Amino acid sequence: MALFVAPGVSAQGKLPPYPEALRCAALTHAALVLGKGTPQESQLFDHVIYWGMATADAGRAAGKPAKAVDAEVERDSAALQPKLRAGDGATAAALAGCVSRVPPLDK
Numbered sequence: 478m479a480l481f482v483a484p485g486v487s488a489q490g491k492l493p494p495y496p497e498a499l500r501c502a503a504l505t506h507a508a509l510v511l512g513k514g515t516p517q518e519s520q521l522f523d524h525v526i527y528w529g530m531a532t533a534d535a536g537r538a539a540g541k542p543a544k545a546v547d548a549e550v551e552r553d554s555a556a557l558q559p560k561l562r563a564g565d566g567a568t569a570a571a572l573a574g575c576v577s578r579v580p581p582l583d584k
Contacts, residue, residue: 495535499546501575502532503553507561508572510554545556 487580493501505524512521529550559569 491536492535494533495532495539496540498528498532498535499549499553500571502528502550503557503576504528504561504568504572504575506550506554507557509556511561523582524576524579527582528575 479561490500502525505521505528509518509521512518515521532546532550533543536543557568561572
């Protein structure tokens with residue numbers, strides 16, 4: 478299975494700005510952490526891979542070191558986990574928006 482059509486490029490065909498990619502990477506990472514051991518875990522993992530690569534590419538384009546990008550994703554994910562766990566509507570909607578932008582990864 479080929480995981481990526483074009484790593485780091487959104488379904489619209491262009492690299493998202495770093496803050497947007499970071500937000501989606503953190504949201505999908507938080508969802509994966511909370512979804513460990515669930516039937517959705519593999520799909521959540523695909524979302525994390527896509528947004529992680531998009532964030533890495535956007536971070537490089539913004540001149541950010543990879544370690545800084547990773548640290549920001551981890552920090553933001555940790556802050557978002559309680560909101561997702563509590564069912565915060567705005568956070569869940571933001572996650573759904575990010576997930577909807579992940580292209581089919583099996584083509």
